[in-house]
Amino acid sequence: MSKQLNLRAFEEFDIEKLHSWFNDTETLSMIGRTPMTYEETKQHVSKLRNEKTIIMCIENQEKQIGWTHLSNISHEHGRAEIGVLLAPEYRGKGYGEIAMESMIELGFNQLRLNKIFLTTRGINERAIALYKKIGFKVEGNLREHCFINGKYYDTIFMGLLFNEWKK
Numbered sequence: 001m002s003k004q005l006n007l008r009a010f011e012e013f014d015i016e017k018l019h020s021w022f023n024d025t026e027t028l029s030m031i032g033r034t035p036m037t038y039e040e041t042k043q044h045v046s047k048l049r050n051e052k053t054i055i056m057c058i059e060n061q062e063k064q065i066g067w068t069h070l071s072n073i074s075h076e077h078g079r080a081e082i083g084v085l086l087a088p089e090y091r092g093k094g095y096g097e098i099a100m101e102s103m104i105e106l107g108f109n110q111l112r113l114n115k116i117f118l119t120t121r122g123i124n125e126r127a128i129a130l131y132k133k134i135g136f137k138v139e140g141n142l143r144e145h146c147f148i149n150g151k152y153y154d155t156i157f158m159g160l161l162f163n164e165w166k167k
Contacts, residue, residue, distance in 0.1 A: 003060070005098050010055035010067055015042055017064045017087070024088050029148055030124045054106070058086070058099045065090045068099045070107055070116070078114035080107055097130055104134070108162050115161050121146055122154030136160045 019041040021027060028035065036044065048055060048071060058066035066086035073080040082103055084096050107113045118136065120127050132138075136158040144152035 003094055003098055005095060005102070006059040006062075007056040007068070007099065007102055008059060010045070010057045010069075014057045014064055014067070015045055018045070018067055018085075021066070021085055021087055026088060026091075027085065030121055030127070054103075056099075056103065058084075058095065060090070060095065065095060066099065068103050070103055070111070073111065073113075075111070078112070080111065080113055080116055082107070082116050082118050092126065096127075097134060100130075100134055104160065104165065108165055113162065115159055117157065117159040120156050120158070121148070122156055123148070128156060128158075131158050134160070135164055135166065137164075 015038070019036065019038050022033070022041055023035045027033075045055070048069065051071065052073060053069050053071040054073070055067065055069045057064055058068055064087075066084065068082070068084040070080040070082055082100060084100050084103075086096055086099075104116055107116050117139070118131065120131070122128075122141070137160070138156060139159045140157040142155040142157070145155035146153050
């Protein structure tokens with residue numbers, strides 16, 4: 001079964017869904033964040049927009065299923081940071097891979113970036129496996145860098161260079 005996804009500009013009305021995804025128990029444990037109020041979620045999106053982040057809503061048959069973004073875009077250094085978050089019921093089904101590959105294409109082919117990078121928690125093994133499958137390489141490991149639910153976890157830095165990206 002082929003998965004049809006649409007990426008569209010993230011709109012104000014998408015914040016409600018994003019707020020629920022941010023506060024999902026699994027999400028909180030993977031990103032090492034405390035729950036956010038609706039207002040904090042709005043402020044987070046506003047801050048990203050002010051920083052010229054490219055934010056996209058991921059849709060499947062016109063239903064919001066996640067968001068993805070390119071942030072910390074530096075044309076001077078030819079790099080940007082990528083992020084993706086899916087609704088819990090859509091995780092592990094290939095949607096994240098499709099959405100990330102679309103954003104990577106945008107970054108390399110339209111923005112002419114040389115590198116796309118990300119950070120993730122060492123506990124997030126499913127995400128790390130996905131990132132490696134896409135072509136990201138581990139560039140660094142900050143040991144016990146994040147405190148989540150009473151334990152310290154590593155933060156993993158990963159990067160993908162344009163010349164490593166599948167053409």
